[in-house]
Amino acid sequence: MSIQNIRLFGDPVLRTAAEPVVDFDRELRQLVKDLTDTMMDAPGAGLAAPQIGVGLRVFTYWIDGELGHLVNPDLSLSDEMQDGEEGCLSFPGMKFETPRSLRVVAKGFNQFGEPVLIEGSELMARCIQHETDHLDGILFIDRMDREQRKLAMRAIREAQWSGEAAPTVKVSPHATFGRSL
Secondary structure (H helix, E strand, O other), X not given: OOOOOOOOOOOHHHHOOOEOOOOOOHHHHHHHHHHHHHHHHOOEOEEEHHHHOOOEXXXXXXXXXXXXXXXXXXXXXXXXXXXXXXXXXOOOOOEEEEEEEOEEEEEEEOOOOOEEEEEEEHHHHHHHHHHHHHHOOOOHHXXXXXXXXXXXXXXXXXXXXXXXXXXXXXXXXOOHHHOEO
């Protein structure tokens, strides 16, 4: 296992857009393993490479017993929306109502460079959107309306972990859906 430290809110890497993967090599396969091991240990429903300090467009997910990953995702979202609680491993113990599209079609690649298509709704759609946002430097608090975001920011400032040195903090929250995205 290669469990990595999870970067916390405030770390600049979480606000930086990740670069597309161009080499589908052994290093990418190790990154996917590190992401998977770290996500499962946390436990989480998803984890994006920037959350472990790697600026590449890769994420893993574990939804309804389905374990997978996606490289260089491209999303098509439904116009129909859903509201629901959402958490994030980079915001330990936090859960907030966050609007998302109800359905998603995600195209990308696996760790070997083979094309992948994922179609999902509800929790799978929420997870894929959440993790792809991480790859674009967008956090789930950015998706909230102004009032909800204001409440979230207050809770974040008061959190025990707020202001911690992200690269050295080990995260093991038990949040949204029993796991955090």
